[in-house]
Amino acid sequence: MHPTRVIGLISGTSVDGIDAALVDISGTDLDLQVELLAGETYPYSAELRERILAIGAGTAISMAELAEIDDAIALAFAQAAQNIQIGYQPATLIGSHGQTVYHRPPRDKGLGYSLQLGRGALIAHVAGMITVSNFRVADIAIGGHGAPLVPRVDAYLLSHPQEGRCIQNIGGIGNVAYIPPRRDDWLDKICGWDTGPGNSLLDLAVAHLTAGAKTYDENGNWAASGTPCYLLVEQWLSQEYFHLPPPKSTGRELFGVAYLHQCLQDAQAYQLSPADLLATLTELTAASIVHSYRTFLKQMPQRVLLCGGGSRNLYLKQRLEALLESVPVVTTDEVGLSADFKEAIAFAVLAYWRYSGIPGNLPAATGAPQAVLLGEIHQYLF
Ligand SMILES: Nc1ncnc2c1ncn2[C@@H]1O[C@H](COP(=O)(O)OP(=O)(O)OP(=O)(O)O)[C@@H](O)[C@H]1O
Numbered sequence: 001m002h003p004t005r006v007i008g009l010i011s012g013t014s015v016d017g018i019d020a021a022l023v024d025i026s027g028t029d030l031d032l033q034v035e036l037l038a039g040e041t042y043p044y045s046a047e048l049r050e051r052i053l054a055i056g057a058g059t060a061i062s063m064a065e066l067a068e069i070d071d072a073i074a075l076a077f078a079q080a081a082q083n084i085q086i087g088y089q090p091a092t093l094i095g096s097h098g099q100t101v102y103h104r105p106p107r108d109k110g111l112g113y114s115l116q117l118g119r120g121a122l123i124a125h126v127a128g129m130i131t132v133s134n135f136r137v138a139d140i141a142i143g144g145h146g147a148p149l150v151p152r153v154d155a156y157l158l159s160h161p162q163e164g165r166c167i168q169n170i171g172g173i174g175n176v177a178y179i180p181p182r183r184d185d186w187l188d189k190i191c192g193w194d195t196g197p198g199n200s201l202l203d204l205a206v207a208h209l210t211a212g213a214k215t216y217d218e219n220g221n222w223a224a225s226g227t228p229c230y231l232l233v234e235q236w237l238s239q240e241y242f243h244l245p246p247p248k249s250t251g252r253e254l255f256g257v258a259y260l261h262q263c264l265q266d267a268q269a270y271q272l273s274p275a276d277l278l279a280t281l282t283e284l285t286a287a288s289i290v291h292s293y294r295t296f297l298k299q300m301p302q303r304v305l306l307c308g309g310g311s312r313n314l315y316l317k318q319r320l321e322a323l324l325e326s327v328p329v330v331t332t333d334e335v336g337l338s339a340d341f342k343e344a345i346a347f348a349v350l351a352y353w354r355y356s357g358i359p360g361n362l363p364a365a366t367g368a369p370q371a372v373l374l375g376e377i378h379q380y381l382f
């Protein structure tokens with residue numbers, strides 16, 4: 001059978017631009033194979049990024065403005081889909097995650113709420129291609145968090161016959177999938193959750209310290225020149241989120257601007273230099289990840305595979321290695337799956353599963369009572 005050519009699109013919680021992946025997919029689960037033909041990040045215009053960050057941070061807008069920004073994002077996604085195919089035989093399907101602007105996990109018996117903008121109908125219409133979007137709503141509708149959704153894809157692409165692995169994404173927010181060695185009832189033992197802040201607080205702190213001149217700490221060089229304040233890290237780790245048992249999800253609603261302001265206030269007592277502050281925030285990301293493994297996993301992984309932009313932060317990687325003691329930490333690139341485009345690839349796979357009638361969520365990661373078909377299919381008619 002010929003592989004299916006699919007485009008995966010996502011803009012994550014860092015709101016740094018649209019990650020697009022053009023992939024050939026064959027097989028379905030244990031035989032699932034994905035070949036990345038092209039991967040590219042298309043930055044948002046500065047104006048669109050500002051508007052997205054503002055509404056994510058709670059700025060009020062009218063319904064007309066909501067419709068306008070929804071369509072502006074969809075047009076940028078459709079453009080990314082068109083650009084990624086240049087020089088290749090065209091794809092037949094798009095899987096578009098869209099742009100998360102609000103995420104509220106389920107509470108008590110109430111359903112969660114997660115809003116991704118960039119409507120699939122407009123992407124299908126402009127790109128002239130069947131588009132699957134709104135992946136989180138079906139899981140949320142049955143009581144799940146609707147996140148993280150990538151763990152089932154991780155399971156089929158990154159499992160190992162003998163090795164238990166943690167696949168750790170460090171985007172704006174961090175999330176993990178634990179994949180046991182591929183034997184016996186391994187599928188039933190996979191789990192996953194959002195670990196907490198990835199780069200979100202670091203990026204906000206860098207922008208604050210440089211009055212907006214820089215948006216992130218390249219390779220972690222600035223943080224590496226400072227010293228973490230372990231007392232503060234310990235204080236911050238006592239926060240409720242880090243102690244909630246999985247399944248759990250979070251977003252910039254919690255680990256965003258207000259959270260950073262609280263961190264800055266707490267840091268005043270220790271008179272930290274900018275470099276010490278960044279080292280301390282980097283330590284929070286690393287320590288919260290490792291603390292969650294030690295607290296919620298029955299056994300530590302034998303290897304950690306990093307992906308997402310935070311996998312490029314060498315100081316953060318070093319701190320993870322130190323805190324994990326003897327567990328090796330590598331990037332997914334080193335086992336043949338692009339660390340930069342894994343999330344975009346995952347949404348191509350999720351669209352392909354939806355189109356083939358295969359469920360996409362992993363109940364142990366989202367908390368949903370069962371696996372369901374994810375995503376709404378938008379046809380294009382003219
Ligand atoms: N060379 C680098 N050094 C340090 N940090 C980096 C580097 N490259 C990227 N990053 C960090 O990675 C972030 C982007 O990561 P990524 O694109 O994975 O996030 P995202 O997909 O938006 O988030 P999420 O996975 O939460 O949805 C940047 O904002 C920056 O903080």
Ligand SMILES: CC(=O)N[C@H]1[C@@H]2OC[C@@H](O2)[C@@H](O)[C@@H]1O[C@H](C)C(=O)O
Binds near residue numbers: 013151169173249250
């Ligand atoms: C609501 C939302 O967009 N959540 C993102 C976010 O970014 C990382 C983490 O929090 C993860 O749960 C999720 O994204 C990935 C793609 C996921 O669903 O697996």
